[in-house]
Amino acid sequence: MGDDEGNRQLPYGAEYAKSSRASCKGCKDTIDKGALRMSLRTQSRFFDGLQDNWFHFDCFWGRAKSGINEATIRGFGWLKWEDQEKIRARCKMIEDNPNLAATPKTATPKVEYAKSGAGRCFKCKEKVPKGDPRVTFKASNYHVPCFFEDKLYTDSAEKIIGFDNLKEDEQTTIKEYLGENEEKNKPEKRRAQDEGEGSSKKKSKEETKEEREKLKAQTKILWELLEQLRTLPKDAIVALLQKNNGVYTKHGVEANLEQLADKMVFGPPTSCRNCGGNFRYSESAHGYTCTGNISEYTKCQTFVRNPERTYFKVPKELREEYPFLKDYHKTPKLDGRFYSTVVRETKIQAPSHSKHEKQFERRLAEEEKKRQVKNGCVVDPECEYAEETHVYVEKKRPWQALLSAADAASGKNSYYKLQLLKHDRHPHYYVFRSWGRVGTTIGGNKTESFHEDLDAAKHSFETLFVEKTRNEWSKRDKFQKHPRGMDLVEMDFDDRASGRKVALVPEKSKSKLDMPIKEIISIFFDTKLMDAALVEFDLDVEKMPLGKLSHKHLLNAHSVLSQLEDLIINGTENKSALLDLSNKFFTLIPHAVGMQKLPIIDNMDLLKSKTEMLDSLLEMEVAYKMVKQEQKDEENDGDIDPFDRYYSSLNCDVAVLKDDDEEVKMIKTYAKNTHGKTHNFKIDVKQVFKVNRRDENEHFRTDIPNHQLLWHGSRVTNFAGILSQGLRIAPPEAPVNGYMFGKGVYFADMISKSAQYCGSTNKADGFLLLCEVALGEIQEEKAANTEIKKPKKGYHSVKGLGGTAPDPKGTISLPDGVKVPCGKGKTMSKSQDYHLLYNEYIVYDVNQIKMRYLVRAEMNYDYSV
Structure with missing residues (x-):
């Protein structure tokens, strides 16, 4: 398997175990090599993407939810026919009797009147005024509309703790949110038919006998060929792919064999007419996705069920060495790939990952305390040596890079941070790297020690930079974004900046300025308020510290919005162009949107809000430079009261x-x-x-x-x-x-x-x-x-x-x-x-x-x- 093309994120997976190293997440016993195993696909804690949690076939079904079918299972089409039938039978049992599906653990909300106006709503972050109804759910507070609009609870209003204590009009409002006047009055049988996760119809059409025979024959041909292809050496597989508009990928041997089998059975797809790229079959998308790019920021979005094809070609020497290949030379076995009715009709819903957003909030407050600035740079608090190292600076240029990659189509919103560190007291060097999804705890990090070998540390840093960006570190001043490579977020650097965020307390000031003037100075130069504004704009304060985005970088982002404006005004139907520029904007200005997808900027309201955000960032850039200048002036002349310095500025x-x-x-x-x-x-x-x-x-x-x-x-x-x-x-x-x-x-x-x-x-x-x-x-x-x-x-x-x-x-x-x-x-x-x-x-x-x-x-x- 290993195919992750397309923008569909399926909630389940199935394959034959590649080894005996994995244990079942249910019974904890080993899953034998070659055994059919199934997975629940959830957001990884270690990278920006889904991971498979594997189960034995029988252990899996206690976790499957209503709505599961072959279209929701990644890799289903590459299984043997008899195993496909086993899964279909189990899915049918759940379809006929939803009570067999796993029931998620639920929590009962509580509603009461806010005792003070201090608590904030978990969703909108605004305070819940004293005396207003407030919903408490899973240790978080919400405004009533914020809670029910997100459908966090769909059961009866009568079951909500404290519901009977509300005023009659407030009870009516909650019942309206829950749709109790119509939805809850449906007969139980009718409601069960309407419910279902990920399926366009609860009772999907069954294939005709003829369709089933086609699927069975197709699966048999593919599987017989796969068995033969497994006998080929890697160099033969590479040669066959290259000869037929294919590329050997790093997704594993089996993924390349599947790609090759598809080309041999149906014929290699011709090049994409939109970008000239190659089509590859995607089991997740249930069709062929283009592997090309429309720009350095965006992959081609062309998708077809059955592309135009050409003849498969086998080099003469391989036909002679492996006789079975002769049968496929310029001779497709089937006229196009056949899809089941279930696959054609099912609408997929990606898994929900909202829990990670709350985890991030807790950690952000902790890291704010640990963040230290040395030589104008912040050593990432995740680094185990953060308190005793600093970023290595050479010729007033720091060896650090913040990289970003955003894709509104696939939902990708990733960062990669790279730092070469030097010990504060010894000539010891380290390379620190961290990665993950912007605005969440999802990700990981690694610190590698090079002892006193600075050259080896530099080489490691440069190698990682090239790997992630396809640019040479020594040529970073002429950085060029490349397709599938990450972008460099341009940051201001000031080796004299202390980075201190000292609160200005008017009452402690010795300045002779009037108190009201000192109060407004303490507000206008409050870096915590500036950080709060960044958070309000959905910007990541942790990955993009206040004052670090360069002026040039902000103007570049403004230029992207201007290009988007032209497209929107002209009423373009070119959605790929809107997607491309949106990706570029969100790559330039990393946004912390949690597990939500980044939006495509395709309307004037969103464009205006992002324009206002950049305008504010440019204003805050001025204020922050004044803060940094005051800190330098204080180091040179600490006798002048900071309020007097700010007032003068x-x-x-x-x-x-x-x-x-x-x-x-x-x-x-x-x-x-x-x-x-x-x-x-x-x-x-x-x-x-x-x-x-x-x-x-x-x-x-x-x-x-x-x-x-x-x-x-x-x-x-x-x-x-x-x-x-x-x-x-x-x-x-x-x-x-x-x-x-x-x-x-x-x-x-x-x-x-x-x-x-x-x-x-x-x-x-x-x-x-x-x-x-x-x-x-x-x-x-x-x-x-x-x-x-x-x-x-x-x-x-x-x-x-x-x-x-x-x-x-x-x-x-x-x-x-x-x-x-x-x-x-x-x-x-x-x-x-x-x-x-x-x-x-x-x-x-x-x-x-x-x-x-x-x-x-x-x-x-x-x-x-």
Whole structure:
């Protein structure tokens, strides 16, 4: 067997034992060589893929689940006919009597009202508010919708512990989630017919007598040939495969014999018309998959049941040496492969592996404590010598590599880490490698000691690098991704960075800055908040530490999204192209999605979310560089308080305004009046700061009229970059469609519109800017227009017209002439013509922006407006 082509992951396997080394997972006795054995295929703990857990034939059936049939068993088609019939008979017994199938152990959920608001939902990671119904299941807490939408429990609501203590409407909600008004009322017999795992119909059609005879004859011909092929030496097998569009693979002798037998019986498939690659029969896919590639990131997705074929050719010398081969020279035995009805009709569901995600969460917290930075690099905590070694650095270049491979089609999401380590005190060298699935505990590692032989350690490192990437380590500056090879994730390196994550505690600071200013500095430069943002973006903090992805790497990822945007806009039917670019994006930016498949980026909503993620990463990159610079400055001059150093790096004057200040009163009125009716959360203004960016005063376009004070919201982790470098326009590499009116800086006259971009969790603080924006002549748009690169001639800004806007009668003017649209929200007279709910203002020149105020506010999502 050994064939893992195609994207189907079958839950079971069957083969003849290759040796007597394996023990049955059921009875623990040895499985004899040549005996028919069967497996449950589960996610491996040691690599990113499935592994077989082998059983004796009889021991296996106590573990088989309802829905098992020949289409769900990997390797079934290569078994002898009599053994196929034995398995079919057992499957039929389970089909006729589902009670014979293994019954998974279940847990009973418990529902109660949350005693505090501290606990978080296991699925969405948001807190469960105090007093809300909370489901506890297998030691984890869930919001009611999060729990039942995932169908973690499908039994009766009455069996849920604590169900009777809920209010009547809450009980009704849970019953609706469980579908008890219709599904639970079905007769028992009818329900049993509807259920079944992996099968399109519980009672699948049986083959006709003629079909069974075809299958039997096909199996007999293949098996008789396999018996003969086992007498051939390896060089003969290699020669026959090469002569007939085949390749000898490293999946084992039997897999190559099966590939050869298929070509001899049916004829070698012709080359793929899409990529020129070769077709190979896949027992998992029940058909022929192309082994070629459409790019360096993606294998060809072409799949056919019966490809076009040519004649099998046997070299003359082999025909003379092995007479049985003469019968197959240019003479196929069967006209195409025949498939059973069950195989043609069954829909496969891959095994569930959700338990590994929870294991990863526990370990991540432990490794955060163990992670140490030396010479600007983190020695992997899994290395047994982590505490006494450091990454070897040569000519300011570290000998370490983080490799990535992602495939949204197959579900692959792998990493490989390679480090050459040197002992802190002795000239001893080690090569450490770790591998696995991103965002999980799945994987393994190995540390190899080379004692004092640095050259041998380097050679080992270089050999592994070539093996995994097909690139020379010495030529890594010109790295080229190759098909089936892993990609190099480009990381920033700073040998002076300490990597310390020291919490900034305002109360312990000796700085003379006002306490509110020290508080916001402690928030803006909180690396734990930055790490939390990475996790929220589904990024792997462990494999991709904060601040390590290079600026160039992030811009490359933006370019990939731009290419995806072109495909989506043009409505391409080329799914392979969408898959290819999605694979490239997720390889460049490793995502921790647990056991879920990576998505194909084929819609604007997903494209926009990934664009916003990259924008935030670019902002956080600025903040993290400031953190690293502060650490270096502290080493050089530890007498200056870190809060003073951070404040200086902001390049921005910040002053605290008192609550009774007229400017604060104006801002609170502006906030109160401009909360949209569709935004169901409350915004409480806690503190207002007056800000003055020195560079903005010098370049601000005072020659453009019509200045208004407008809102701009952003994630808290972005504000260090925003205050120090100003609001910026998206880079040229970014896709246009991530922005409703093209690439510009966006503002709103409704606070809740801007507050949506703060990314705040419930009852957490968010930050908004109030900026003086030189709007000049405004180009008005009734609907989104992503093609806008700058306003039309004679205009200075663009306004997306919204159906609700501040009442113009409430607009006031500040002493310097700046207008504040702080009237109460009002439905506009022509709102039915507008596609937007609220106004958006866009400028395409950052010199039309001057920051005036920074507003700190609490977002309360338990509140209905």
